[in-house]
Amino acid sequence: MNLLGEAKTLINENIRDYGMYIALIVIILSFSIMTDGLFMSSRNISNLLDSAGYIAVLAVGMTLVIVIRHIDLSVGYAAGFLGAIAAILLTQAGMPIIVTIPIILLFGIFVGLLNGVLVAQIGIPSFVATLAGMLIFRGALLQVTEKTGTIIIQNDNFNALGNGYIPSLYEVGGLHVLSLIVGAVSIVFYIMSELSTRKNKKKYNFDVVSKGIFTIKLVIVSAIIAYITWILAGYNGFSWTVIIMLAVVLIYHFLSTKTVLGRHIYAVGSNPEAAHLTGINVKRITYIVFGSMGMLAALSGILFTARLQSATTTAGTLFELDAIAAAYVGGVSSAGGVGKVTGAIIGAIVMASLTSGMNLLGVGISYQYMIRGGVLAGAVIFDVMTRKKR
Numbered sequence: 001m002n003l004l005g006e007a008k009t010l011i012n013e014n015i016r017d018y019g020m021y022i023a024l025i026v027i028i029l030s031f032s033i034m035t036d037g038l039f040m041s042s043r044n045i046s047n048l049l050d051s052a053g054y055i056a057v058l059a060v061g062m063t064l065v066i067v068i069r070h071i072d073l074s075v076g077y078a079a080g081f082l083g084a085i086a087a088i089l090l091t092q093a094g095m096p097i098i099v100t101i102p103i104i105l106l107f108g109i110f111v112g113l114l115n116g117v118l119v120a121q122i123g124i125p126s127f128v129a130t131l132a133g134m135l136i137f138r139g140a141l142l143q144v145t146e147k148t149g150t151i152i153i154q155n156d157n158f159n160a161l162g163n164g165y166i167p168s169l170y171e172v173g174g175l176h177v178l179s180l181i182v183g184a185v186s187i188v189f190y191i192m193s194e195l196s197t198r199k200n201k202k203k204y205n206f207d208v209v210s211k212g213i214f215t216i217k218l219v220i221v222s223a224i225i226a227y228i229t230w231i232l233a234g235y236n237g238f239s240w241t242v243i244i245m246l247a248v249v250l251i252y253h254f255l256s257t258k259t260v261l262g263r264h265i266y267a268v269g270s271n272p273e274a275a276h277l278t279g280i281n282v283k284r285i286t287y288i289v290f291g292s293m294g295m296l297a298a299l300s301g302i303l304f305t306a307r308l309q310s311a312t313t314t315a316g317t318l319f320e321l322d323a324i325a326a327a328y329v330g331g332v333s334s335a336g337g338v339g340k341v342t343g344a345i346i347g348a349i350v351m352a353s354l355t356s357g358m359n360l361l362g363v364g365i366s367y368q369y370m371i372r373g374g375v376l377a378g379a380v381i382f383d384v385m386t387r388k389k390r
Contacts, residue, residue, distance in 0.1 A: 019382060020331055020346045027350060031357030039357055042235035045228065050162070052352035053241035054079070054303040058323035059330065059344035060252050061296035064289050066327055067269040069336035070119060070126035072290065073320050074133030075297040078111055080316025081141040083301030087151040087311035088144060090158060097158050104298045112294020113287060120286035134320070142313055151311040162307030165236040166243060175230070176237035183229025186246070187222045194218060241303055245345070248296070252341040265289060270337030325372070326351050329379040351375070 031039040038044060058075055065072050086104045089095045095103075111133075118129035145151060153159060168176035194217075201208050208214070232238055256262040267275040268285045276282050300319065305311050330347025332339030354375065358368050 020329060020343055020350065023329075024346060024350050024353065027353050027357065031353065031360070035357070035360045038360055040231070042231050044356060044360070045231050046235050046239065048352050048356045049232075049245075049349070050239050050241045050307065051356070052348045053239075053245045054300040054307070055319065055322045055326055055352070056245050056345050056348035057248055057296050057300045057303065058319060059326035059348045060248055060341045061289075061293035062320075062323040063327045063330065063332050063339045063341055063344040064252075064256065064265060065126075065293050066324075066332045066334070067265060067336055067339045068286060068289055069269055069272070070286070070289075071130065071324070072115065072126065072293050073130040074111075074115065074137055075130075075293060075300070075323060076316040076319030076321070077134055077137035077141055078108070078294065078297045078316070079301035079304060079319055080311075080314075081137045081144070081301070082108055082111075082298045083305030083315055084141055084144050084151060084311035086158075086302055087153050087305055090153055090155050091151060097155060100158075101302060104302060105295050108294040108296070108298025108301075109291045110294065112291040112297070115294070116287040116290035119290065120283040137316075141315065145311060145313045149313055153305065153309050153311070159306050159309045161240050161244070162303050162305070163239075163309070165239050168237055175233040177233075179233040179237035180229060182238055182243070183225060183233070186229070187225050189250075190221060190225065191218055241307070244299070244303065248299070249341060249345050256341055261285075261288070266337055322348075322351065325376045325379075328376060334380060334384075347379075 028040070058079065062072065062075070082104050085107065086100055089100045089103065090097065115126070115130055115133055118124045119126045165176075166178055166182070169178045171177065172180075194214075198208055198214065232242075256265065264275070264280050264285055265288075267278070267280055268282050272282050275285075301316070304315060304319075308315070326347035327339065327344050328334070328347070329350050330339070330343030330345070332343065351372065354372060355368065358371065363371075
């Protein structure tokens, strides 16, 4: 079989994994053409990634929640409320950033564990339990911001998390050297990860693609990473938001694919009853996943609050729906047991790209909502149709 035929077969057999990447490439090319290249400008790509950061962090946690067949509607206003608490600790309590952030993250874990108890221990459906949490945090956010409406944060170190960039060290030809190094390390990490995965599959006699297709895949993905790095290095380099987002992806990708905990999470999502019979503590897994979701909601709230440099009464509005949309567009299955955290990031970037591109084209907000809704519906239809083929 020639390379073209093998590539076609590979895509057909792994359409769930490759579909989102194809969609992202089509969106980028389309908007680049329609905006005469403005879409791929350094400034726009940097802003796009920064605007996707806090949603991408939520989408990673939401992916694992959906994988175990649950949902969390409380994360949006939980993020807004926890961001407001961070603002209060920084401005009114005078706490330093190195104390504030760990406190908020721990508070987020506690909030997530409360949802886990309601779902796993008491048996309340996750939709209802987290809907109640959504209303509670909405009220709590209004309560803590009711006096001023907006809590202004003047801590430069904290605000840098949402607006700052990593230091350039020095520049070569107008390019930020440290950002180039980060990009190069990312490419090396990606290649080593793919080689390790391929080696393990061959070790256990799993099917792998030919060396030709494998090499083409490595070259294409590495070229994309290099190009994005070059674009950002020519502007202000990688932002702290992007670095944090990448760190979250790397950590959760490792946990979900290389650890026993990760295998247990997917086992519970595939069949909770069978997982229980094999000795997996389903309740414990539920606690961990919801606790993790709470922590990521706190991190998302920190990033959003830092980006605005303030806490507002509307913070967190529709965050949960954007995270759910990103997770589904990224390939998570509504039936549970299927989904990758890397896919969640791609899903978040897809949704952010749609918004950015439509803004550049001057598309009205009413049409933007309808188009984004159509993309989400298409992602779910795609999931259902690909499962029927299996």
